[in-house]
Amino acid sequence: MENEEEKLPLSYISQYGYCPRRAALLMNQQLWQENEYTAEGRAQHQRVHDGRVEHRGDQLKLYEFSVWSNELMLSGKCDCVEAVKQPDGASLPEQEGRFRLFPIEYKHGRMRHEPEYEMQLCAQAICLEEMYGVSIPEGALFFIDVHQRLAVSFSEDLRRRTRQTAEALWLCFREKALPPAKESPKCKKCSLREPCMPGLSRSAREYCRGLLDELKEGAP
Ligand code: SF4
Numbered sequence: 001m002e003n004e005e006e007k008l009p010l011s012y013i014s015q016y017g018y019c020p021r022r023a024a025l026l027m028n029q030q031l032w033q034e035n036e037y038t039a040e041g042r043a044q045h046q047r048v049h050d051g052r053v054e055h056r057g058d059q060l061k062l063y064e065f066s067v068w069s070n071e072l073m074l075s076g077k078c079d080c081v082e083a084v085k086q087p088d089g090a091s092l093p094e095q096e097g098r099f100r101l102f103p104i105e106y107k108h109g110r111m112r113h114e115p116e117y118e119m120q121l122c123a124q125a126i127c128l129e130e131m132y133g134v135s136i137p138e139g140a141l142f143f144i145d146v147h148q149r150l151a152v153s154f155s156e157d158l159r160r161r162t163r164q165t166a167e168a169l170w171l172c173f174r175e176k177a178l179p180p181a182k183e184s185p186k187c188k189k190c191s192l193r194e195p196c197m198p199g200l201s202r203s204a205r206e207y208c209r210g211l212l213d214e215l216k217e218g219a220p
Contacts, residue, residue, distance in 0.1 A: 007068060008173060010076030013123045013162065016169045017116025018186060020179040023169060025192050028176045033191045058085040060095065067127035072166040078124045080104040080142075090132035101128050103139040104149075111143045111150055115161070118152050122162040125154050 008027070016023035025031045054061040060083040068075035083092060083099035090099050103124045107117055118141070125136040140149040152158075172179070181198040190196070 007073050007075040008169060010067070010072075010074040010123050010127070011120060012169055013074065013165050014116040014120040016165055016172070017119050019182075019184075019190065020168070020172065021181055021196060022190060022192055024172050024178045025196060027169075027173055028178065031192060031195050033194065059083065060092075060099065062092075067124055067131065069123070069127040069130045071130060072123060072126060072163065073170060074123060074127070074166060076124070076127075078103045078128075079106040081128070090128070090134045092132075101132065101134060101136055103128060103136070104142050105139070106142050106144055108144050111141075111146055111148045113150070117141050118158055119162045119165055121152050122154050122158050123166065126159065126162065 012023050012027060015026055051064040053063070062081045062083060063079065065078045065081045066075070067078055080103075082102040082104060083090070083095070084102070085097050086100040087098060090101055091097075092099055103121060105117065105121045105124065107114075121139050121141060125139055128134070129136050136154060138151060138153045140151050142149050171177070181196055181200075183198040187193055187196075187198045
């Protein structure tokens, strides 16, 4: 049973892996801006997120499957969990029999290795393992545009990085931190580039913030 303790959205693992400042802007400052990349990804995910269950012989496909972990203190949804009958597998609600579980996360664009996608998928596997008391050795990223799967093995190294990222995410949330901007090629695709201002030096950013504070203080 999920305990009532507060949890952070599991997808923030991917945001934090992409850029800790981006995760902090989303999580601690509730900033969100759409760009062509986020709009395309959201539209493609909406086609997946319909909560249906497909039966194909001994296999089930559970779309938009809710998961949580008390260990990681995260909750969210798997885009799809493939479940194949296996005698010592997981017992799923409203389904007869036991199943081997295989999480799949949908992504847009060309097929590529992105450490943050792999950590997000691994966090989903850790959730499923905790919820159903099973072991999940691998899952896959499915790249929608090219209809290709990239297998992801949940190695000890990936699990360690996922747990460390969940801890760092929680620390960032508790401290209401805003990590400094580090301009990189990732900034070009980042929808939060405008409010983040990665090209500004720290002193210029603090100067602008000071001006804004003065304006707020002077406001009637
Ligand atoms: S613009 Fe760059 S530094 Fe700023 S949040 Fe996005 S990726 Fe991070």
